[in-house]
Amino acid sequence: MNALVGERLSIITSKAQTTRHRILGIVNGEGYQVLFNDTPGIIEPAYELQESMMDFVDTAFEDADILVYMIEIGEKSVKNEKFFTKLSTADIPVLLLINKIDSGNQNQLYEQIDLWQKQLPKAEIFPISALQKFGVQSVFDRILELLPESPPYYPKDALTDKSERFFVNETIREKILLHYKKEVPYSVEVETESFKEEEDIIRIDSVIMVERDSQKGIIIGHQGKGLKRIGTEARKDLEVFFDKKVFLKLFVKVNKDWRKNPQQLKRFGYKQ
Ligand SMILES: Nc1nc2c(ncn2[C@@H]2O[C@H](COP(=O)(O)OP(=O)(O)OP(=O)(O)O)[C@@H](O)[C@H]2O)c(=O)[nH]1
Ligand SMILES: [Mg+2]
DSSP states (O other): OHHHHTSOOSOOOSSTTOOOSOEEEEEEETTEEEEEEEOOOOOOOOSHHHHHHHHHHHHHHHHOSSEEEEEETTOOSOSOHHHHHHHHTOSSOEEEEEEOGGGSOHHHHHHHHHHHHHHSTTOEEEEOBTTTTBSHHHHHHHHHHHSOOOOOSSOTTOOOSSOHHHHHHHHHHHHHHHHOOTTTGGGOEEEEEEEEEOSSEEEEEEEEEESSHHHHHHHHOGGGHHHHHHHHHHHHHHHHHHTSEEEEEEEEEEOTTGGGOHHHHHHTTSOO
């Protein structure tokens, strides 16, 4: 979605389940407005947070005029039968994007196209590289051709439906995904308590929430170095994102087992 929209709206890391929300990216042009919805990757959910993540996928299915299903080179198996059935029986156009073709070879790609064309006979297949922006324009052009006529849903200058605080939270979470291992990044949620924009600077206070005491120490790190690194890297990215100087203050708190707590999931915007 970032490549299609031309903005870094969704955070990107090599870890699975980086995206937890449904994130809208809007592209406005002469005579059109495209609403791209990035969703969490499709998995078999194992706990409440993951169930909410798959609910976001469900809602995107319901609203979409076109389904864009992205896999990567070498990916052969279906990750969730229920969603795959919905995809294969959808009565709207389906585009299957095979991403990361920069990291595979041609034979591998041809084999994969054959395989997926059999699994999704109605889908149009686009080999792409989101990283190198290869094939992305063709996907965009095809989407424009396929979209039904409709008045715009959002103002012409809108880029997303998410708040500034949301992007702060996500940027901080990205740094945690990048630097911490195993369960730690998955046990983290970020909440921005204060976002104050002044003339020359944005002052932000955010809380990193973990599920257990032991994880708090891990996040903070020896002599606070871990937390400092998260803060510095997130601040730099946010200064680019908001095009303004940022002062970012981080706190770490324990919010026991929040991932399994419906009330907490609601509070963090994972549930209605
Ligand atoms: N080589 C290569 N790597 C890519 C390309 N596109 C994305 N990546 C890498 O793939 C990894 C995953 O990217 P994400 O954007 O987090 O993937 P996602 O599909 O949104 O995954 P989740 O949000 O975790 O469900 C990152 O390390 C990206 O840098 C590509 O075209 N080529
Ligand atoms: Mg993602």
